[in-house]
Amino acid sequence: MLDLDAWAIFAAVADARSFTAAAEALGVSKATVSKAVARLETRLGQALFHRTSRRLALTEAGRPLADHARRIIAEAQAAEEAARAGADGLSGRIRLAAPLAFGIADVAPLVAAFLLAHPQVEIDLQLSDARVDIVADGFDLALRIADLPDSSLRARRLCGVAAYLVASPAYVAAHGAPAHPADLVRHRLLGYTNVPGPWRFSGPDGETSVRPTGPLVANSGDALLPALLAGLGIARLPDFILGAHLATGALVELLPAWRAAPIGLHLLTPPSSLRPARVEALIDWLATGLKP
Template identity: 75%
Template structure:
């Protein structure tokens, strides 16, 4: 039985991550020639090319694309195995790549990371903020926080807390256009859309009744925060999570409508790649985020004054 060339697989993963042979060579402390030979050795063993090479561009072949995920997992698990063998002091060192939604990342995650880094000075965190859904395996993230109703996947997911969603508008808009009492009436209004949540707005109401409406209006954005100024200016109605509109509901700049009709529940989830073998530093951050993002979701995200809801 011929053993796999684990060094070549790890070097292949480095070339994919750094998108060049020279970048990978610098990252792993080898010569460019050694990196090139390792990839060529792996290609010869597999009997297929892994990269398209030109003088200006390096791109994965159709065969190389799915193998890149295997290479990342091999490298990640080998790294985790080595770190698990070290003593606890040296294990809490190195870089963690974390992805989080933009607004929630700024308001709730970034302050926690400051505390975590103060407690673990040997750890570095690369925080990527985006409301777009990232492929955490393909893009090399150790952890991703995602606010959604998650579909089935091979990722490991832990639900940290629920997030309430509000249908909100300004008092001035409702004074001019009236307050909808049923979701179907939203079809007569200007609705501000969040482009990362496609499809109609769905609701569940009294007695299990269901309704839906398609958002049509003057503004669509891929950031919920970007909708707030137009919402306050009275340009329409929006469906947004409490951590974005909560302060504006509490101040009276906005009011929540349709109190008897609720959008489908969504939650804050912590996702990791499929492998259960992770570096100690990653396990430490997972435990920290899980402990600190459970209760704040109920207490901080939704500081909403219920009597401010519009009843007509």
């Protein structure tokens, strides 16, 4: 028979990187944790951890098995919750990652409404423009605004997010406005590293691209705003960051005839197709609420 307890304990140790921390998280003794991992190692015929007095690390064999263990436990939990959901309603904890500014403006209100509709659910909303490792960091789902590389994650494109090329009126007065994307090489450009690579444009002359160089790069669009408003350069940022500043005239759009392709808003989940009912419900809620 499959030793589910041992697999669950192994996954907890892999995530906590500590036998002691895993035991505390599971509410069992450290001896129970040690015996379960030893039992699994014996069954598999290979070591799962390198143990020293100072650190604990997964072996080469243990690293891929840790992902399998997480999926086994997640699918078992999903099966239990699916059985309970019909009678008891949705309950339990969901870990959700989202970009900072977009999370505050668009995701947080949807999360609040979801919690009102499902009072037995708890949500751990983590907002950061840094790219998170969904599986290793234990997230149930993540929203990401980017062109996605190939990966084992399951991705669902919700919509496009418009991006605009902007500067302050003071910058335009001091340096002039570009008439063509090729003119940007003579300007000070502020880089948004969450959308790496050159800036690509489509317009009257076809397609062209420019690689931004200038005095500031940041992985947060909000961090570029003070420099933009102070007239230090030109940036290309998503509309959810720029909207209020464009409306007040604090920033002006440049090259309106040259459009950047919309950046995709994607909803990412771990590789398994079997998810807890509460997570499926939040996915549907976000997909409906975030579509234009």
